[in-house]
Amino acid sequence: MKQALLPDGWVRPSGYSNGIMATGTLVFTAGVIGWNANEEFESDDFIDQLRQTLLNTRDILAAAGAAPSDIVRMTWYVTDMEEYTARLKEIGAVWREVLGRTYPCMACIGVSRLVEKRALIEIETTAVIEEPAL
Numbered sequence: 001m002k003q004a005l006l007p008d009g010w011v012r013p014s015g016y017s018n019g020i021m022a023t024g025t026l027v028f029t030a031g032v033i034g035w036n037a038n039e040e041f042e043s044d045d046f047i048d049q050l051r052q053t054l055l056n057t058r059d060i061l062a063a064a065g066a067a068p069s070d071i072v073r074m075t076w077y078v079t080d081m082e083e084y085t086a087r088l089k090e091i092g093a094v095w096r097e098v099l100g101r102t103y104p105c106m107a108c109i110g111v112s113r114l115v116e117k118r119a120l121i122e123i124e125t126t127a128v129i130e131e132p133a134l
Contacts (some may be wrong), residue, residue: 001021001022001023001024001130002020002021002022002024002070002072002128002130003020003021003022004017004018004019004020004103005017005018005019005020005021006018013103015092015095015103015106016103016104016105016106017103017104017105018105019105020072020073020104020105022072022128022130023128023130023131024128024129024130024131025064025128025129025131026126026127026128027061027064027066027070027126027127027128027129028124028125028126028127029057029060029061029123029124029125029126030124031077031114031115031122031123031124032053032056032057032060032122032123032124032125033049033053033056033114033116033119033121033122034048034049034050034051034052034053034056034119034120034121035052035056035116035118035119036052041118041119044118044120046078046080046083046084046087046120046121047087047090047091047094049119049120049121050091050094050120050121051094051097051098053121053122053123054094054095054098054099054123055098057123057125058098058099060125061125061127064127064129065129066127066129068098068099068100068102069100069102070127070128070129070130071099071102071104071125071126071127072104072105072126072127072128073104073105073106073125073126074104074105074106074107074123074124074125074126075106075107075108075109075123075124076106076107076108076109076121076122076123077108077109077110077111077114077121077122077123078108078109078110078111078120078121079110079111079112079113079114079119079120079121080110080120081108081110083120084108084110104125
């Protein structure tokens with residue numbers, strides 16, 4: 001079971017959830033970045049790296065039998081917060097393209113750099129696969 005949490009009197013957030021209550025099997029990813037399966041960057045563009053990061057995340061979750069709709073929490077680390085905020089419409093379009101209309105709890109943190117120097121974004125994800133109803 002998954003249920004978004006919206007306290008009484010709060011405005012519904014756009015593009016994320018304030019909180020989620022869930023039961024089931026937990027799936028965690030490491031910090032995932034925008035390189036391909038051979039650990040090679042194909043682009044130095046933020047949106048291209050975001051797309052690849054989300055595709056990589058989706059593939060890792062699928063290996064556990066999880067779908068994008070099972071995501072309950074994400075933490076994004078970005079090296080350029082100005083670019084992140086300037087490209088929110090593109091971010092939303094890529095999000096819907098790769099993950100659909102799922103709105104987990106999210107945090108976005110600006111960092112000076114990531115371990116992989118060419119990486120512009122890194123995302124950690126938690127998903128919950130609901131237990132089948134009896």
